[in-house]
Every structure is written in structure tokens, then in C-alpha cells.
């Protein structure tokens with residue numbers, strides 16, 4: 582039993598070491614955790630897919646909270662201050678959540694289309710455009726102008742949709 586614990590601890594420590602070794606300025610601003618970069622840290626495609634889907638759900642939750650808030654007359658700035666960093670922190674990593682071998686061939690349920698790997702330049706471009714939109718929105722939120730913030734939510738969601746339309750199985754955001 583003791584040996585098992587030790588092995589588990591060593592495994593966890595080395596995973597952590599790998600994860601911490603990645604330079605990741607964007608996440609330092611919030612709690613968002615990068616999934617281990619699959620190509621190096623986790624050769625297990627199924628784990629990579631599950632980790633990215635969990636992160637994508639976080640994106641979905643944050644966007645929904647802000648979309649809902651943006652429709653209110655008395656929208657609360659605090660909601661945007663909390664949610665925008667979640668998106669801005671995860672956005673620069675999104676591209677790396679899709680290493681080769683994490684499509685349908687991995688044998689777990691995924692909505693990632695083969696086009697991601699067939700058109701890597703376009704996929705990268707969509708991911709970069711999204712990261713730029715997320716950074717821009719973050720700046721708007723930092724500015725504190727609620728009208729501008731409310732108006733910025735839809736374009737941010739548009740950057741999600743731009744990618745989903747081509748690269749996600751069901752084309753909904």
C-alpha cells in the first residue's frame with residue numbers, strides 16, 4: 582500500500598513538473614488550469630479529449646453568464662470582472678488542446694471534426710482570432726464601461742461560433 586502511494590505521488594509530482602514547466606503567462610491571472618499538453622505530458626488521447634471538453638465547458642459557462650448579464654438593464658460589472666478572465670486565461674491555450682490523434686480515432690465521444698487536422702492553418706487562425714477577441718474583451722471589461730462591455734459580448738461569442746461552424750460537429754455555440 583505504501584509503495585502504491587509513493588508511486589502515485591511520484592507520478593503526480595512529475596505530471597505537475599511537466600505542467601509547471603510550460604510557460605503560460607495567460608493563466609497566471611486566474612485559477613484556470615491548462616490540461617497537460619497531450620503531445621508531451623499525456624499521450625492518452627481520451628484524457629486529453631476529456632480535459633479539453635471540461636475546459637470548453639468552462640468557456641461555455643463563462644460566456645453564458647456574461648450573455649445573460651448583458652441582457653439586463655441593471656447588469657452587474659462584477660459578473661464580467663469574474664467571467665472575462667476565465668475566457669481570457671483559457672483562450673491562448675485552446676489551440677494546444679487539439680494535438681494530432683485526439684479526433685474520432687481516439688474512440689471516445691468527441692465533436693472535433695477531422696478538418697481540425699486536415700486544415701491546421703485555418704484552425705490555428707480561428708484559435709488565434711478567438712484569443713485576440715478574448716484579450717480585447719478583457720481590456721474592455723477592465724475599462725469598466727458597462728455599455729461597451731455589454732456590446733462586446735456578442736462579438737466575443739462570434740469568435741467561438743466562427744470556429745465551431747467549421748471545426749465542431751454540431752454547429753451551435
Ligand code: HEC
Nearest residue numbers: 634637638640641644691692693707708711741744748749
Ligand atoms: C478554434 C476553435 C474553437 C474556438 C475558438 C472555440 N471552440 Fe468551442 N469547441 C471547439 C471544438 C472543436 C469543440 C469540440 C471538442 C470535442 O468534443 O472534443 C468545441 C466544443 C465546445 C463545447 C462543448 C464541450 C463539451 O464537450 O461539452 C462548448 C460548450 C464550447 N465549445 C464553447 C465554446 C465557447 C463559449 C467558445 C468561445 C468563448 C469556444 N467554444 C471557442 C472549437 C472551438
